[in-house]
Amino acid sequence: MQQQISVITLGIRDLARSRRFYADGFGWKPVFENSEIIFYQMNGLVLGTWLDEALAKDMQRDGLARPGAFALAHNVATREDVDPVIDRLARFGGRVLRRGDAPPHGGFRGYVTDPDDHAWEIAWNPAWPIDAEGHVRFGV
Amino acid sequence: MQQQISVITLGIRDLARSRRFYADGFGWKPVFENSEIIFYQMNGLVLGTWLDEALAKDMQRDGLARPGAFALAHNVATREDVDPVIDRLARFGGRVLRRGDAPPHGGFRGYVTDPDDHAWEIAWNPAWPIDAEGHVRFGV
Numbered sequence: 001m002q003q004q005i006s007v008i009t010l011g012i013r014d015l016a017r018s019r020r021f022y023a024d025g026f027g028w029k030p031v032f033e034n035s036e037i038i039f040y041q042m043n044g045l046v047l048g049t050w051l052d053e054a055l056a057k058d059m060q061r062d063g064l065a066r067p068g069a070f071a072l073a074h075n076v077a078t079r080e081d082v083d084p085v086i087d088r089l090a091r092f093g094g095r096v097l098r099r100g101d102a103p104p105h106g107g108f109r110g111y112v113t114d115p116d117d118h119a120w121e122i123a124w125n126p127a128w129p130i131d132a133e134g135h136v137r138f139g140v
Numbered sequence: 141m142q143q144q145i146s147v148i149t150l151g152i153r154d155l156a157r158s159r160r161f162y163a164d165g166f167g168w169k170p171v172f173e174n175s176e177i178i179f180y181q182m183n184g185l186v187l188g189t190w191l192d193e194a195l196a197k198d199m200q201r202d203g204l205a206r207p208g209a210f211a212l213a214h215n216v217a218t219r220e221d222v223d224p225v226i227d228r229l230a231r232f233g234g235r236v237l238r239r240g241d242a243p244p245h246g247g248f249r250g251y252v253t254d255p256d257d258h259a260w261e262i263a264w265n266p267a268w269p270i271d272a273e274g275h276v277r278f279g280v
Contacts, residue, residue: 001225003168004183004214004274006263008148011209028143031278043144044184044275046268052209059211059251059259060238068208069151069192070258071199074144085141098200111199118210119199123146128186134144135184135275138171 008072009048011055011064012116017093018049021114025092026074043134066117073121075130079108085122086112094120148212149188151195151204152256157233158189161254165232166214183274206257213261215270219248225262226252234260 012018019038022028031046032039036054040047056064076085082100089112090096097111097119109123127139152158159178162168171186172179176194180187196204216225222240230236233255240250240262249263267279 001167001214001216002183002270002274003166003180004270004276005148005185005187005212006215006265006268006270006276007211007213007261008145009211009213009261026143027141032280039278040143041278043142044273045145046276046278047145055209055211058238058243059261061207061251061259064207064209065205066209067201067204068210069195069204069206069256070208070210071147071149071195072145073147073149074141075146076141098198103198111201116209119201121147121149121199125146128146130142130144130146133184134142136144136146136186138179138181138186140172 005045007046007048009050009055010114010116010118011052012049013052014115015049015051017115021089021093022047022049025089025094043136067113067119071111071119071121073123075123075125075128075136077124077130079124082108082110082122082124086110089114089120089122145185147186147188149190149195150254150256150258151192152189153192154255155189155191157255161229161233162187162189165229165234183276207253207259211251211259211261213263215263215265215268215276217264217270219264222248222250222262222264226250229254229260229262
């Protein structure tokens with residue numbers, strides 16, 4: 001099967017609060033929004049933020065828990081970009097989990113949550129190229 | 141900031157069990173693997189599967205819980221592909237949450253978990269084009 005992820009859907013509890021983080025904090029432009037979901041066109045996939053109850057009903061799964069055992073990452077162009085992005089996201093409803101520092105595998109990274117406790121790694125990883133359309137390639 | 145997600149990292153509890161689901165079930169080829177993490181090059185981003193303890197330590201966050209309030213989606217080319225993919229993933233360590241049916245917004249979709257209880261939507265969405273490199277575009 002194609003190595004392809006079409007959508008990441010994050011369960012959220014408050015649409016306006018989440019929108020502030022993504023649309024104002026990250027500065028990402030929604031491609032679609034209604035009273036229960038907002039979609040963002042990303043780098044070859046779509047990010048959706050959907051009210052918990054609607055997502056749970058669609059999955060036919062109860063008891064969604066936080067924090068989930070996952071993280072998303074947004075890589076930035078320089079080491080010096082990491083902490084300012086974390087600080088900015090914290091001002092737009094996020095919470096800092098880890099300020100930027102250098103991991104054993106190289107680069108520089110920290111973590112901040114969104115308002116719904118989903119973790120974002122903000123990282124500078126010089127081994128992983130990012131093209132003008134945001135497509136990210138693994139490298140060592 | 142660039143509308144870009146660089147990595148999705150899923151916390152896992154057993155590397156071999158998870159590898160079977162992704163590498164054998166989905167048929168995705170790892171681009172890197174060691175004793176605690178496997179990376180897959182996806183459509184403009186990277187999927188990582190990382191042992192829970194290592195991910196939690198990196199995030200400086202305890203108490204990772206399941207099921208998380210999120211879902212990933214893998215879109216397929218036809219309506220008839222949905223249930224066979226769900227069945228196949230169930231044979232490789234997944235668990236069916238919802239068999240394929242037609243949602244109110246159109247198309248056809250079901251849900252299956254990976255062996256670590258992370259939800260995958262398997263969907264046919266004729267409004268969202270997917271190019272040869274797997275890049276997915278929102279549409280209505």
